Every structure is written in C-alpha cells, then in structure tokens.
Amino acid sequence: MMKLRVVAMLVGAMVLGACRARQVDVRTAPSSPQPSQVSVQVANSLAQGVNVYVNLGGADTFLRQVAANTTVTIPVQGFAAGSSVTLKAVTVDGVRTYQRQNVVLNGTYVFPLP
Numbered sequence: 001m002m003k004l005r006v007v008a009m010l011v012g013a014m015v016l017g018a019c020r021a022r023q024v025d026v027r028t029a030p031s032s033p034q035p036s037q038v039s040v041q042v043a044n045s046l047a048q049g050v051n052v053y054v055n056l057g058g059a060d061t062f063l064r065q066v067a068a069n070t071t072v073t074i075p076v077q078g079f080a081a082g083s084s085v086t087l088k089a090v091t092v093d094g095v096r097t098y099q100r101q102n103v104v105l106n107g108t109y110v111f112p113l114p
Contacts, residue, residue, distance in 0.1 A: 037075065038076045038079065038081050038107065039108045039109075040052070040063065040087060040108070040110075041110045042064075042074060043071045044068060044069065044070050044071070044089075045112070045113060046069075046091065047069070048091055049065055049066060050089040051064075051089070052065070052089050053089075053090070054085050054086070054087055055085060055086040055088060056085045056086075076105060081105055082105065083105045084103065084105075085105060086101045087103050089111070089113055
C-alpha cells in the first residue's frame with residue numbers, strides 16, 4: 001500500500017510538471033523575395049502537335065505538349081530569371097525539330113512555330 005502511494009505521488013508530480021505553463025516564442029517566416037515568374041508562349045501553327053523542351057547545360061527538360069494550331073503559355077519552373085537557355089519543339093512524330101538558342105528567360109518569351 002505504501003508503494004502504491006509513493007508511485008501515485010510520483011505520477012501526480014510528473015503530470016503536474018507536464019501541465020504547467022510554458023513560454024512560447026512565435027515568429028513569422030523570414031521575408032525573402034519571390035522568384036520571378038518566367039514563361040514561354042508557344043504559338044503552334046503546325047498541322048500536328050509538338051513536345052516543348054527547355055535546355056540548360058545540355059539536359060532537355062520537358063515542359064508540355066502543345067496541340068496543333070494552338071497557342072499556350074507555359075510556366076518555366078526551376079529555371080532562374082535571366083538564364084540563357086535553348087528552347088526546342090519536336091513534332092510528335094519526331095520528324096521535325098525547331099530550336100531557338102540563347103533565349104534569355106525574362107517575363108514571357110514568344111516561341112512561334114514554325
């Protein structure tokens with residue numbers, strides 16, 4: 001019985017210690033500049049769709065497929081504004097490739113096809 005009382009007192013002391021008020025420090029996230037939005041407007045006047053890629057440093061990154069006779073604005077994510085890239089559009093049958101080299105990504109770049 002004595003052991004039960006001691007255990008109950010220890011548990012009670014731990015519970016009371018856990019329930020006491022604690023000081024909380026609340027802060028906002030540090031302000032950082034928002035990344036600039038860059039995009040490519042593909043004006044596909046071809047009779048078939050194209051797959052659009054952006055290339056920086058030798059690696060093609062697929063952006064989107066654009067249907068025939070369609071104009072689409074595609075956000076380019078993961079590339080910093082001011083980057084100099086190559087834009088590439090490959091017809092869905094793989095027969096033709098259209099490229100624009102040394103494109104500087106700022107705002108919206110218009111990429112007409114053909």
